[in-house]
Amino acid sequence: MERKGKGLGRLDEYLSSTKLNQLSHFPEVVTEENYIDLIENRFIWIGTTETLATSMEIIADRLNRFVPTRLDRLNVSDRSVDEKRLDDYREVFQKNNPLEYKVYRYVAEKNEAYQRNASAGYSAPASPPSVSTDAKKITFHTGLPKAGTTSIQMALMDTEQQHRAEGLFFPFDKTFFGTNLPSDRRIDLPPQTDALAYLYHNFRPVSSSEFDWQKIFEDFLQSPDLDHAIISHELLSLESRNLRPGVFNVLARRAQLTFLLYLREPAIWLTSLYAQIIHDPSVPASTGRTFRPYARYIDKGFEGVVAPFIPHGRIDVRSYDRLTSENRLIEDFFEAVGAPGLAPISRAHLHNSRRAGRNSIVFLLSLKEVVPPDHIAKLFHKVLGPADRLDMTPRSLFSADMVQAVAQRWERDREYFREVHHVDLPPATPSEAGPAHLCVDEAYVAELREEVHDDLSELERTWFDLAARNAIGGWENSFS
The missing domain is CATH 3.40.50 (Rossmann fold)
Known part of the structure; x- marks a missing residue:
């Protein structure tokens, strides 16, 4: 600002007389009594520039957006800094803006804590608050x-x-x-x-x-x-x-x-x-x-x-x-x-446990590809019953490299839970290699056609047969 001819005078005088306006951007008037509640309950997150990458990661995650891959430094000043003088200025500045600085410190500590946990891989969790044992x-x-x-x-x-x-x-x-x-x-x-x-x-x-x-x-x-x-x-x-x-x-x-x-x-x-999600038309x-x-x-x-x-x-x-x-x-x-x-004795233990196998899922994917959206729900209703009764192991639905990626991530999880939370979880299930798991069996399609044929209109039978040909030939485009 001085370089632009604003005539601001001495830095220490400027800082001692300047009031911040950051709190005017809050949704309510900020006070000593309510600033923590406002930060915790009225914002998804507040970042700081000194933890910019971490702040952007958190905000992007909470907004379901991609995290920026580059945060370039632009317009960086090349000058020496007298740290002693800056400390003196900082003390005056903080005294002049006490509430703003409390808000800043609270936000900064949240970002720094998140950054510490992330860099440590959450391997050293903070202790939860202690309360009375009879609470x-x-x-x-x-x-x-x-x-x-x-x-x-x-x-x-x-x-x-x-x-x-x-x-x-x-x-x-x-x-x-x-x-x-x-x-x-x-x-x-x-x-x-x-x-x-x-x-x-x-x-x-x-x-x-x-x-x-x-x-x-x-x-x-x-x-x-x-x-x-x-x-x-x-x-x-x-x-x-x-x-x-x-x-x-x-x-x-x-x-x-x-x-x-x-x-x-x-x-x-x-x-x-x-399997549960794909059954939604x-x-x-x-x-x-x-x-x-x-x-x-x-x-x-x-x-x-x-x-x-x-x-x-x-x-x-x-x-x-x-x-x-x-x-x-x-x-x-x-x-x-x-x-x-x-624990109730009479009720069966597993509810809503859909056992749709890979044949069922791949066939439904094929149906969705060929049937117009305004007809898909009706056709689903006719074919879901017999398709859903098949009890096949669905673990090989995803491609082999996807299952492998899950297995590698799972090994990291298992190690973490074993070391930090003292629980042993089972190893990853083996995947079945090869592209065959992206197809359906012809015998499955023949059995399904026999079960639903009489309930389908002529147009629905055309859609059914087209979906069947695609499913038997392979559904690789969904998983590539």
Whole structure:
């Protein structure tokens, strides 16, 4: 500015008389009392220039944008700096802008902490806040999609009367969850999904009633009859990068927080998740490498899912694969929350466990390629039933190099969870090499055609046969 002829005078005089205006960009008037709450609850993130690369990485991730690959230094001044004089100036400047500097330091420490954790590979997690051993407990069941979350939620709803008597608090809405509970059981508590609007950025309540989750937690913490709350939703883990630290910090000062995760071997997990998603008629046919859960897993692994929870409570990781092989998933959950006697005996353990095999999935991809969008839902309805009944191992759906990439990322995850969280997870499943896994068997198509032929119109049969030829020939374009 001096070079442009502004006539500013001495630097120390200029700094001592200058007031910053950065707080005028905040959404509310900033005070000593509210600045932390504003930072934690009104922004997805605030970066600093001295941690510019890290700041851009965090902001890009939370906006689902690509992280810049280059951050060039432009217009750099070539001059010597008298550090002693700068320290003197800095002291005057800080005294002149005390609140602005508190805001800056709070933001800078958050960025520096994130940078330290990232450079350490999250191998040295910060200790969660310590609370009294007789404090109330809150368990966040953050199971991934296709890792038993629905089964556990159904078991909790089945045992609603018993677990309330045991001091367990699991708020839910039977209409939202669509359970077959008797009509004489009054269950008018809020759905778990509404909690996401309070616990995470960028969420809105999904039910018709907007529940005040701050009040719900406050009532629980003050209730003499309840000592353990359970929040269960699969998006707790998938959206962990969007959590609101301020909310978890407040809860962690008054209750013992536990983050309970059931992790599944990722090659099987990703294919199972893909099978569920691809059965939605609105999902585009060509996914493959652009399948977002696959790309996110390769980038961050389950280690990255867990990392945001570490400063706020205890991490409890369990192997979905081992527990389901022993048929003990539900029992293990109730043991984990300290209520082993509540596990229901009559209900089957696995709900929503779609067993669509590679033939089914590749054929559906082919259908999506040839059937107009306004007809696809109707045709899906006719062919999904028989296609869905096939019980084939789907782990080879993705191409061999994609499965290999998942296996390498999984080995890093296994080492991390073994060293940091003291849990052994199973090794990666072997992949089946070769392009055959991107095709369907002719026998499968013949059987499917026989089952659905009479239900199809002449035009639908034409689409069916065209999709069948493509599927038998191979579906490589989706996975290249």
